Amino acid sequence: MSGIYIHIPFCKQACNYCDFYFSTSLQNKEFLVKNILSEIDQRINYLPDKQIHTIYFGGGTPSLLSEKETFLILEKVYKLYKVSNDAEITLECNPDDLNEEKLKELKRLEINRLSIGLQSFDEEELKWMNRAHTARESESSIKRSQDRGFENITIDLIYGSKFSNLANWKKTLDKTIALKVPHISSYNLTIEDKTKLGHDFKVKKEVAIDDEKSSELFLEMIDRLEKNDFIHYEISNFGKEGFFSRHNSNYWKGEHYLGLGPSAHSFDGKSRQWNVANNNLYIKQVSENNQAFFEKEILTxxxxxxxxxxxxxxxxxxxxxxxxxxxxxxxxxxxxxxxxxxxxxxxxxxxxxxxxxxxxxxxxxxxxxxxxxxx
Ligand SMILES: C[S@@+](CC[C@H](N)C(=O)[O-])C[C@H]1O[C@@H](n2cnc3c(N)ncnc32)[C@H](O)[C@@H]1O
Ligand code: SF4
Structure with missing residues (x-):
């Protein structure tokens, strides 16, 4: 059950909590995609089994890719691997990118699962997070996606910021359930060192909520979602029957995957490999066909x-x-x-x-x- 992950390291703006690898300068986007195509060729022997069951565009913000850029990556993968007919093909999207044109484009590309980062329904909290969308845009992006025929949708939520309390979390969960999406990933906010939030926390401009309060939110979430037919199949993930993330489930089950693009990780059962988390270095080293773009560790x-x-x-x-x-x-x-x-x-x-x-x-x-x- 092998999968392919493609990391798209670009975002419109930096969210205050996020330490995933991305750049807010989109200048090199086209060139970076060219190098991802080249990495696909260079690493053709990484997965001995050429049968692929899942493809996952993660980020960063993959919905910032043009139709042509996404197409070129998919075309290459389809050419070099046997992608099963019922493969799960996920693309992470930010709500503000999901206009009618984008959705038509994603349909043409045969993306069959959308992962949409809503994070919160509270305008003030979204501003504090420095998200590029409003709560209204979040909700309308889901409705638009469903109207365009996307059934397999997952949303991301974050709980446990200073804005969280049991009363508003209950409302968030009810709103989430009302969206009628079959999958939810919900993460407890982590304060990461190298982020704006991490910095503000260090200089005591921000506080963290206590563990007891976040446990209360976590238990409330399990209770409400399970009552609404969601199965709590991984600590941060809930899915209706038949809608678990196949790609992520394979990670958790120890299946093999090839990770392409800056900062992407790969696993072949015996070793882990991770690509350099720097767009310029990645482009330079991949274009020179220089293996230094990744590090490798054989697992004991x-x-x-x-x-x-x-x-x-x-x-x-x-x-x-x-x-x-x-x-x-x-x-x-x-x-x-x-x-x-x-x-x-x-x-x-x-x-x-x-x-x-x-x-x-x-x-x-x-x-x-x-x-x-x-x-
Ligand atoms: C790397 S993002 C990519 C998705 C997309 N760019 C977006 O923002 O919607 C994947 C998810 O990780 C979660 N995440 C990122 N940083 C986090 C943090 N510090 N604490 C909790 N969740 C976090 C968010 O829910 C986010 O949607
Ligand atoms: S949460 Fe998503 S949009 Fe925000 S900085 Fe991270 S990857 Fe980019």
Missing amino acids: EKERFNEYILTSLRTIWGINLDYLKTNFNAEFVKVFQEQIAEYIRQDTVVVKNKTYTLTEKGKLLADKIASELFV
């Missing part, structure tokens, strides 16, 4: 084990004992079984059919439990 057994624990524990598929026994040494498995027994006693983990998953209480402590289970 310990690293593979820890990654499996971290990603699996966050999903409804959980940690499977047979998988551990087949893929890791007996000592790691023995220590895991001893440790996990304590979490079962504390009612943060349950075990069924040799598979360990988090209880609701456990979901509040997901990262802590995973790190305690690391070898």
